[in-house]
Amino acid sequence: MRWWHIAPVLALELELFPEDAWSAGMFWSELAEAHPGGTRHYTVAVTPDGAVVGYAGLMAVGGDGDVQTIAVDGRHQGTGLGAALLTDLVREAARRGCADLLLEVRVDNTRAQRLYERFGFEPVGIRRGYYQPAGIDALVMRLDLAAGPAVPAGQVAPADLAAPAAAPEDLDEPADHPRPDVKKDTPHG
């Protein structure tokens, strides 16, 4: 993602995350860290005529990876773009030597959860009231990158989902207190 993608990404952001959309400033500050040697990696999906129809971002710090955000234009969902964007993040996290990849997802966002499960992410906890102002809980999911290849051949993850091994543990994080290593706004992914 480059700076000129921020305007079209923001338009999608407002559409897809109406309750807690990131501001332009947040994307600018993320991109400021997306240089070689920086802690961020952002990617966009662009149609042949130049329209931005998806975006995703990774934070990698000290061997830990976090999916900062992932989103696909509603008119292009269900075509494999989400899987392609997530594949890019997983590969980049592995390339940077991350041992695992974490993300938060709204407990009511079952579609995104299915995508993550197909990639082998497993629930590891709940952050109560993580998404503000609605006060929706976040499911924390983790992909063990040390366990072997996480991204199936051909980019699209296998359809046969493994059931989560255990019920999510309650992390009991204060509602208005996202992880301090993440910028003040709530990560979407």
Ligand SMILES: CC(C)(COP(=O)(O)OP(=O)(O)OC[C@H]1O[C@@H](n2cnc3c(N)ncnc32)[C@H](O)[C@@H]1OP(=O)(O)O)[C@@H](O)C(=O)NCCC(=O)NCCS
């Ligand atoms: C979650 C999200 C990123 C997934 O993106 P996507 O592009 O729809 O993802 P994919 O197309 O790779 O997979 C989604 C579904 O399409 C299906 N699919 C993938 N390729 C397909 C194809 N070629 N033809 C038909 N269906 C296809 C997948 O099997 C999957 O089905 P399922 O939802 O029943 O499990 C997207 O729904 C989104 O942007 N949601 C709003 C923002 C959001 O919630 N982001 C996540 C925050 S944690």
